[in-house]
Amino acid sequence: MIPASSKARHSPPWQQELAAAIRDPAELLRRVGLEDSPLASQINPDAGFRTLVPAGYLRRMRLGDPADPLLLQVLALEQEGLETPGYVTDPVGDLEALTHPGLLQKYAGRALLIPTEACAVHCRYCFRRHFPYAEAGASRSEWTRISARLRRDATLREVILSGGDPLMLSDRQLRELLRELETVPQLRRLRIHTRLPIVLPSRIEPSLVDLLAGLPWTCTVVVHSNHAREIDEQVTAALSALRAGGLHVLNQSVLLKDINDSVDALCDLSETLLAAGALPYYLHQLDPVRGAAHFAVSEERARDLLLEVRKRLPGYLVPRLVKELPGTSSKMPLA
Ligand SMILES: *Cc1c(COP(=O)(O)O)cnc(C)c1O
Ligand code: SF4
Numbered sequence: 001m002i003p004a005s006s007k008a009r010h011s012p013p014w015q016q017e018l019a020a021a022i023r024d025p026a027e028l029l030r031r032v033g034l035e036d037s038p039l040a041s042q043i044n045p046d047a048g049f050r051t052l053v054p055a056g057y058l059r060r061m062r063l064g065d066p067a068d069p070l071l072l073q074v075l076a077l078e079q080e081g082l083e084t085p086g087y088v089t090d091p092v093g094d095l096e097a098l099t100h101p102g103l104l105q106k107y108a109g110r111a112l113l114i115p116t117e118a119c120a121v122h123c124r125y126c127f128r129r130h131f132p133y134a135e136a137g138a139s140r141s142e143w144t145r146i147s148a149r150l151r152r153d154a155t156l157r158e159v160i161l162s163g164g165d166p167l168m169l170s171d172r173q174l175r176e177l178l179r180e181l182e183t184v185p186q187l188r189r190l191r192i193h194t195r196l197p198i199v200l201p202s203r204i205e206p207s208l209v210d211l212l213a214g215l216p217w218t219c220t221v222v223v224h225s226n227h228a229r230e231i232d233e234q235v236t237a238a239l240s241a242l243r244a245g246g247l248h249v250l251n252q253s254v255l256l257k258d259i260n261d262s263v264d265a266l267c268d269l270s271e272t273l274l275a276a277g278a279l280p281y282y283l284h285q286l287d288p289v290r291g292a293a294h295f296a297v298s299e300e301r302a303r304d305l306l307l308e309v310r311k312r313l314p315g316y317l318v319p320r321l322v323k324e325l326p327g328t329s330s331k332m333p334l335a
């Protein structure tokens with residue numbers, strides 16, 4: 001997960017915005033007016049997983065609020081260094097599901113491709129925070145071999161671009177990858193798992209929407225938002241642009257302690273997503289990745305929360321609460 005390094009003067013605005021992202025937890029605290037708060041003594045500047053926060057995301061945080069749900073998702077704390085039994089570097093068995101570098105095949109008819117290690121934000125609870133992208137990611141040189149492999153899988157119906165964040169690829173790189181996938185005749189659906197429309201909405205440029213709108217498959221963009229306050233006017237505009245391009249837009253979230261583990265927060269998120277043009281898809285139980293134990297919510301509490309959400313909202317606004325167990329044939333429903 002290395003941020004795009006392109007700082008060229010002629011790079012698109014989203015890449016320039018990324019080049020100016022905050023990369024130091026102390027700086028992050030200064031920018032939200034918390035340099036003198038107790039949090040300042042709890043940060044972990046040496047976390048193996050670097051700090052990365054685009055300024056546009058930071059602007060949605062509340063100044064002076066140490067409990068801000070956006071800040072807590074991206075602030076590297078000393079607790080990340082604690083060893084917790086059961087919290088491991090590969091919590092969902094990604095490495096044993098690799099059928100080729102960068103290609104994960106766990107579920108029938110679907111193949112998940114990891115074409116980049118880069119993200120626009122580093123979420124501290126990320127289940128791939130220790131993923132060995134250098135050896136296990138799909139670099140450009142592998143794409144041709146991957147499409148050849150996919151052509152041989154007659155059961156394949158859907159490719160999921162994930163990461164890292166696939167929209168960190170430039171339009172040119174993305175076009176090349178999609179051209180490769182167009183050589184797979186049995187493919188019917190494309191899915192893009194991305195947090196960029198939420199954390200760096202300027203990425204959703206007309207050129208990108210045109211590229212995606214012109215594809216021969218049913219295309220779905222699954223964004224990743226965990227809190228209603230992440231969704232502002234710019235994010236709403238980005239999601240509208242995707243929908244105007246004929247793409248379905250869904251959202252997946254992670255259930256996170258002190259961030260969205262309340263009935264109000266979950267209901268607000270679903271309603272805000274709908275108003276912005278996205279439907280809730282999954283609410284994931286935290287994957288037990290090393291360094292993220294302080295975000296855990298128990299399964300019992302997760303189920304209770306979902307029961308309450310279901311009492312308040314129409315069915316289509318209730319996300320499916322799921323957990324991923326290594327070696328199983330689908331995400332496991334919990335409620
Ligand atoms: C989560 C996941 C998918 C997608 O699962 P859906 O239930 O179809 O959303 C596909 N492949 C892998 C490897 C996954 O981890
Ligand atoms: S959760 Fe998604 S956006 Fe966040 S660091 Fe992980 S892969 Fe990147």
